[in-house]
Amino acid sequence: MEMSHRSKVFVEIAAEMEALMRELMGIPANYKVLYLQGGASMQFAQIPMNLMVSKKADYLDTGEFASKAIGEAEKFGTVNIVASSKEDKYTYIPDIDPENLDASADYLHMTTNNTIFGTRHAAVPKVSVPLVSDMSSCILSEVYDVNDYGLIYAGAQKNIAPAGVTFVIIREDLLARSADDLPYMFSYKTLAKNESMINTPPCYSMYMAKLVFEWLKDFGGVAAIQKVNEEKAQILYDHVDNSKLFSNPVRVADRSIMNVPFVTGNEELDSKFIKEAEKAGFVNLKGHRIVGGMRASIYNAMPSQGVKALVEFMKIFEVENK
């Protein structure tokens, strides 16, 4: 952990990490991979800072993080909200009316998986401008075609590594947009030119990312984990949909395979469930404070047995609390 980031050993770790990520995600040669700090939240600002050259961008409003990204972008230019499901508590992915799209927008920003609300874009929106996506809670969970995007970003802390590193996968032609007077730590162009090593990168998190990428490769890659993720989610959704106690408010076609929210409809019973679940060894099931209830986050590291055990616990709780 005290190793210099310029040492031969660490430079090799970084190179292996990037090569594995490129292989797993099929990242084409005309994309740069940046490893930065500041979390996905910093990207909410860094994206418009670099890419909003004509000071206007289209955004999809599909949840809390999408709306935070919108708030930050508004500090740099005009944000056109193309579609929103806010009025319905973000329980679905809204359709895009092509008339709302601005062909001269600098980019369209989307959040592929909405962590808090448990929705996900099952299809890539068709747009003529570069697509920018926040994949923080779904990167490497299913196969994505990187060619569909101008920029993909994700904090590491769900499917990749402990918090610390944030990945930005950017198509090279977009690097030219970074203004020369941007502070160097914020300029995609300068960061890319310096292999993200202008200063000390989040070395430990990157080392862990390399180990996780090796694990995922041995597992069979993204297509293999996608199959497991879809099975895990289906087990949980099937149980919730057939239960008389639990329910999930999300439109079926838009359901996330990473985050499954569910409620009993009674706040006291929800609290009781969370407490008893914790005693039985099921931790982190409390839903985000905005939505309440429960949320099972079933990222790549959660095996099927974990989901099956949760379903068994839910069955017993339902019988005992009829």
Ligand SMILES: Cc1ncc(COP(=O)(O)O)c(C=O)c1O
């Ligand atoms: C989809 C999404 N975007 C952004 C964030 C914020 O990420 P960070 O804490 O890395 O800034 C999160 C965190 O949970 C998230 O799930």
